[in-house]
Amino acid sequence: MFANVVIDWFNKGGPIMWPILLVAIVAICVVGERAIWWFRQGLRRDPEKLEKVLAALENADFPEASRIARDSTDPVLRMIWHGLNHIHSSLQGALQVAAGVELRMAGRFLTVMDTLVTLAPLLGLLGTVTGIMRSFGTLGDREVNVAAVSGGIGEALIATACGLGIAIISLVPYNYFTSKTTKLQFELETAATNIEVMVNAVKQRNATGK
Numbered sequence: 001m002f003a004n005v006v007i008d009w010f011n012k013g014g015p016i017m018w019p020i021l022l023v024a025i026v027a028i029c030v031v032g033e034r035a036i037w038w039f040r041q042g043l044r045r046d047p048e049k050l051e052k053v054l055a056a057l058e059n060a061d062f063p064e065a066s067r068i069a070r071d072s073t074d075p076v077l078r079m080i081w082h083g084l085n086h087i088h089s090s091l092q093g094a095l096q097v098a099a100g101v102e103l104r105m106a107g108r109f110l111t112v113m114d115t116l117v118t119l120a121p122l123l124g125l126l127g128t129v130t131g132i133m134r135s136f137g138t139l140g141d142r143e144v145n146v147a148a149v150s151g152g153i154g155e156a157l158i159a160t161a162c163g164l165g166i167a168i169i170s171l172v173p174y175n176y177f178t179s180k181t182t183k184l185q186f187e188l189e190t191a192a193t194n195i196e197v198m199v200n201a202v203k204q205r206n207a208t209g210k
Contacts, residue, residue, distance in 0.1 A: 016127035016159050023123060024166050027116050030109045031173045037108075038180055044073035050191075053080055057195065060202040062087055075102040075184065076191045083195055091199060095192040102188060106181045113174040117167050124163020131156025 049068060056065035062084060069081035082098035083091050131153060 016123060016130060017162070020120070020123050020127070020159065020162050020166070023116055023120050026112070027166055027170045030112055031170065034109060034173065034177050038177065041075070046072060046074045046077065050074065050077060053077065054194065057198040076187055078102065079188055080191060080195055083192070087199060092196060095195065099188040099192060103181065103185055106184050110174065110178060110181065113170055116170050117174055120163045120166035120170065124160040127159020127163065128156040131159060
C-alpha cells in the first residue's frame, strides 16, 4: 500500500523527481553509514584502559603506557599511542597529526550531508516552478484542461513536499553527527593537553633530579 502511494507520487511529481530521488538515496546511504560508524565507535571506547594509561604516565612509566595503548580501537588511545612513539622528538606534532586523522574519519560525509540539506529544498522549489509553469501553460488553450492544470499544481506540491521532507530528515542526523564530532574533538584536545603536561612534568623532574 505504502509503496503504491510512493510510486503514484513519483509519477505525479514530474521529471524533477529523478534528481530528488537520487538525493534521497544518497541521504539514506550517508545517514546509515554514519549511524553504523558512530555506533561502532561507541563500542570501541575504553575509559578504563585510558585511566591505566594516564596512571602509567603519572608514574613516568612511558613504555607501560605505550604498551597499554597499543592496538587499541579507542580513538583517544590511538592518538596517545602515536604521540608516545615520538615522545623524545615531537610529541605535540605527533598528537596533532593523530588527532587530525581521527577527526577526519569522524567528520566523513558531513559536507555531503550539509549539501543535501541545502540541495533538497532547492530541487523541491525547482519542481514547484516547473509545475506552476506547466499549469499556466495550459491556461492559454481555448478549452481549459482542468486535469492538466491540477496536474501541474500537484507536481509543484509533491516536489516541494519531497524536497522539504528530505531536508528535514537529513538535518537532524547532520546536527547529531556534528555534535558527536565536536565532542570527540574536545576529548582529543583534552587528552593531548594532559599528555603534554604529564610528559613535561616528568622531564622537568628528571632534569632537576627531584
